[in-house]
Every structure is written in structure tokens, then in C-alpha cells.
Amino acid sequence: MSAPYARSRFSPELIVLSGCLIALITFGPRASAGLFQIPMTVEFGWGRDVFGLAIAVQNLLWGIGQPFAGAVADRFGAVRVLCVGALLYAAGLVVMAYATTPGMLQIGAGVLIGFGLSGCSFNLVLGAFGKLLPEKWRPMAFGAGTAAGSFGQFLFPPIGNILIETYGWQQALIVFAASVLLVLPLALALAKRKGADETTSEGPVPVPGQSIRQALGEALKHRSFVLLVLGFFTCGFQLAFITAHLPAYLKDAGLSATVGGWTLAVIGLANAFGSLGSGWLTTRMSKRWLLAWIYFGRSLAIAVxxxxxxxxxxxxxxxxxxxxLWLSTVPPTSSLVMLMFGTRYMAMLYGFAFFSHQVGGFLGVWLGGALYEAYGNYTLVWWLSVALGIASGLINLPIKERPVDRTAALQPAE
Incomplete structure (x- = not known):
């Protein structure tokens, strides 16, 4: 039987296209954050720990807000959440552009962008795909949405470098803010048709009237979900550290800022292929083994x-x-969440997993800046990334790839 999906007034092709464009637009500016570290710290005389803390707060609040944004999207649809998120994101970029104190930087780059991302990032797009698309579309759509975000990482850093060199870093942030507002019209394609029902699922037996609290409690008692969440921590740690600190690391090594920008861009372009490939492999091999090999591969790449x-x-x-290997973890992770619990609360439950990802991101960015100021290099954080990758690969292996057991005694919420 097919998994449940809320029918849309739009074609699957338009839903995927609009969702991918949203993922591209929202991922691009935050993936370019590292380009602004040196211009801002040099102009205002801040340490790298100041900039690192702001981006760390951004990652943490993105993660904290994600389950709540997902729960609202699950209950009322994704459109309103995406629009509010985009407005907060754009406002944060504007505040960041005019920040002259660490406090203003924290509010703009940290608080506003963090909560904005929780409402309009690719995570919400994947949740909408799970509800709006037929089952046969979903694995590749998850990969395409993730790949589109990656293409945003390829597209925006070189543009950011050009804008910074030509007009200055403040104006570059204003242009980025304007681009985020394009999410508002694109979000309309992810609207759920009023009165649309859901079909039956090949996953767990649906629980009529199951509340958000019951759904979360069920997930937190499920060992495989907990292991998946713990493993996702490393993904956030590695990605956030590299995004925020790689350009500065390369600059310290005597390489130009252009090399840092193009390296981030190449990561994004390669990730587009990696995410699509991961989406394809998710339907053809064990998801837990795919995740394990991705984490092991990352550790090897970083060590070399x-x-x-x-x-x-x-x-x-x-x-x-x-x-x-960058975001290739997302298709198997989101597919496992959907397999275990179905699609009804997918955005919220994936958002909870993503919270773990963003706690890792907070620590990766913050430790990068703090340990650099303490030791004058990033060596310790690089090796910590290697160790965490190995640990996460091992953590994913015991996951059981099957729906949660819902006995007949499980009663709906009153």
C-alpha cells in the first residue's frame, strides 16, 4: 500500500521544483557565513570567537526551533511557517549587515537567522514533500531537495565573494536578504488542498487522534530513533565547523580568500551529486549501512x-x-523517520532529529572559534571531527529498519 500523502492542487513536478528552489535560496546565504568572518572581525577588532559564537547560536536556535516549526507545519501546513521563517531570515541578514557590536551580531546572525532557518530551511521542504508527494516520488525528492540546498552552497559563495570585493560585505548581506524574500511566492506551491485526506500507509499502523505529545513520546522510547538522533549530532558538528571556519583555516595557511570561497562552492556542487546519489541508494540498500559508510568516509576525507x-x-x-558526503545523510535519515513512524508527524520528528544535528553544529562552530583563540590553530577540532565521524558510523549500525510496533492496545488521544 502507498504511504499517506495529503493531495495538493499542484502537480508533483511543480511541488518538487518550488521546494528545491526554496532549499537553494535558504541554504545559500547561511552556507556563505564563513566569507564574512574575516571582514567583520578585522573591521571591528573582534576575535574569531565572537563571530564563531554568533554562528553557533544560529545553529543552536535553528535546531531548537525546528521541532516546533515542524509541529506547526504538520498541523496547519507548511506555507505559513515558510513565509514567517523567510521574513525572520531576511531581517537577520539586514541586522547582521548593520551590526557594529557583538550584541547586534548575536541578534542578527544568531537569533533572527537561527529562528528564520528553523521555519524556511530544506527540513520543512522535506516534510512537505513527505505529505504532498506520492510514495514513489519521495526518496528521489528528498535527494533532490537536499541537492538543491547544496547547489545553493555552490552558487552563493562565489557570488558573495564578488559582492564583497565589489560593494563591501554589508551590501553583500543586503543582497542576500533580498534573495531570501523569493521564498514567499514559492511557498504557495507547497499548500495542501483544503479537505484533502490521507491514504493508508505501508509503515506503522496509524493511531487515530494521536497527539503531538504522544507522537514525540513514542519516538523517544524507540531505541532505533534515539540512535539515529545521536548519530546525526556528528553531521551537524562537522558541517557547521567546516562552513564557518574553513575559509579562515585556509587563509591562515597562506591561501587567498578566493580559494576558501571556491572550496565551499565545490562542496556544494559535489553535494548536489552526493545527495541525489544518496536518495537513489536509499531505495536500494540498507539505510543504516549507508549512513555508517557516509560517516566513515567523512572521517577519512578530513584526516587526509x-x-x-x-x-x-x-x-x-x-x-x-x-x-x-556533505548532506548525503539526509535522504536515509528522513526516510528512516518516515519508515519508523509514518508521515503524519514527520516534520516534527525529523525536526527533533535535526535538533541533535544543530546541537552538534553549535559545538562545532563555537569550539572552532574558542579553541583557535586558545591554541592559535584548528588542529584539535579537526581531529575531534574525525573521532566523532567514526563514533557515529558505529552508532548507526544497530538501527532496526522497520516500523515502530503499535499494538492494538494503543489508544488514540482523547
Whole structure:
């Protein structure tokens, strides 16, 4: 039987296209954050820990807000959540552009962008795909949505470099803010048709009237979901650290800012292929083994990169290798959540998993800045990323790829 999906007034092709464009637009500016670290710290005399803390707060609040945004989207639809998120995101970029104190930077780059991302990032798009698309579309749509976000990472850093060099970093942020507002019209294609019902599911037996609290309690008692959530922590740690600190790491090694920007761009381009490939593999192999090999591969790529002398070639090759594994965790992770619990509360439950991802992101960015100021280099954080990747690969192996057991005694909420 097919998994449940709320029928839409739009065609699957338009839903996927609009969702992918939203993912591209919203992922691009936050993936370019590292480009602004050196211009801002030099102009205002801040340490890298100041900038790192703001981006760390952004990652943490993105994660904190994600389950709530997902719960609202599950209950009322994704359109309103996406629009509010986009407005907060754009406002945060504007405040960041005019920030002259660490406090203003925290409000703009940290609080506003963080909560904005929780409402309009690719996570909400994937939740909408799970509800609006037929089952046969979903795995590749998850991969396409993730790949589109990755293409935003390829597209925006070079544009950001050009804007910074031509007009200055403040104006670059204003242009980014204007681009985020394009989410508002695109979100309309992800509207659920009024009165649309849901079909039966091949996953767990649906619980009529199950509340949000019951759904979350069920998930937190499910060992495989807990393991999935714990493993996702490493993904956030590695990605956020590299996004925020790689350009500065390369600059310290004597390479130009252009090399840092193009390395981030190459990561995004390679990730587009990696995410699509992961979406394809998710339907053809064990999801837990796919996740394990992705985490092991990341650890190998990082270890090789930091052991080799930094150069433009090693940077680009690292960008390709880590990019192929960058967000390739998302299709198998989201597919496992849907397999375990169905689609009804998918946005919220995936959002909870993403909270773990963003706690990792907070620590990755914050430790990157704090340990740099303490030791004058990023060596310790690089090796911590390697160790966490190995640990997460092992954590994913015991996951059981089957629906949660819902006995007949399970009663609906009153």
C-alpha cells in the first residue's frame, strides 16, 4: 500500500521544483557565513570567537526551533511557517549587515537567522514533500531537495565573494536578504488542498487522534530513533565547523580568500551529486549501512586533508570528497523517520532529529572559534571531527529498519 500523502492542487513536478528552489535560496546565504568572518572581525577588532559564537547560536536556535516549526507545519501546513521563517531570515541578514557590536551580531546572525532557518530551511521542504508527494516520488525528492540546498552552497559563495570585493560585505548581506524574500511566492506551491485526506500507509499502523505529545513520546522510547538522533549530532558538528571556519583555516595557511570561497562552492556542487546519489541508494540498500559508510568516509576525507600540506589543489579535492558526503545523510535519515513512524508527524520528528544535528553544529562552530583563540590553530577540532565521524558510523549500525510496533492496545488521544 502507498504511504499517506495529503493531495495538493499542484502537480508533483511543480511541488518538487518550488521546494528545491526554496532549499537553494535558504541554504545559500547561511552556507556563505564563513566569507564574512574575516571582514567583520578585522573591521571591528573582534576575535574569531565572537563571530564563531554568533554562528553557533544560529545553529543552536535553528535546531531548537525546528521541532516546533515542524509541529506547526504538520498541523496547519507548511506555507505559513515558510513565509514567517523567510521574513525572520531576511531581517537577520539586514541586522547582521548593520551590526557594529557583538550584541547586534548575536541578534542578527544568531537569533533572527537561527529562528528564520528553523521555519524556511530544506527540513520543512522535506516534510512537505513527505505529505504532498506520492510514495514513489519521495526518496528521489528528498535527494533532490537536499541537492538543491547544496547547489545553493555552490552558487552563493562565489557570488558573495564578488559582492564583497565589489560593494563591501554589508551590501553583500543586503543582497542576500533580498534573495531570501523569493521564498514567499514559492511557498504557495507547497499548500495542501483544503479537505484533502490521507491514504493508508505501508509503515506503522496509524493511531487515530494521536497527539503531538504522544507522537514525540513514542519516538523517544524507540531505541532505533534515539540512535539515529545521536548519530546525526556528528553531521551537524562537522558541517557547521567546516562552513564557518574553513575559509579562515585556509587563509591562515597562506591561501587567498578566493580559494576558501571556491572550496565551499565545490562542496556544494559535489553535494548536489552526493545527495541525489544518496536518495537513489536509499531505495536500494540498507539505510543504516549507508549512513555508517557516509560517516566513515567523512572521517577519512578530513584526516587526509589535515595531514596533507594546504594548497589550492588539496583544498578543492577536499571540497569534492567531503561534498559528496556533505548532506548525503539526509535522504536515509528522513526516510528512516518516515519508515519508523509514518508521515503524519514527520516534520516534527525529523525536526527533533535535526535538533541533535544543530546541537552538534553549535559545538562545532563555537569550539572552532574558542579553541583557535586558545591554541592559535584548528588542529584539535579537526581531529575531534574525525573521532566523532567514526563514533557515529558505529552508532548507526544497530538501527532496526522497520516500523515502530503499535499494538492494538494503543489508544488514540482523547
Amino acid at each position: 586533508f589535515i595531514l596533507l600540506p594546504p594548497s589550492p589543489m588539496t583544498s578543492i579535492l577536499f571540497g569534492i570528497s567531503i561534498g559528496l
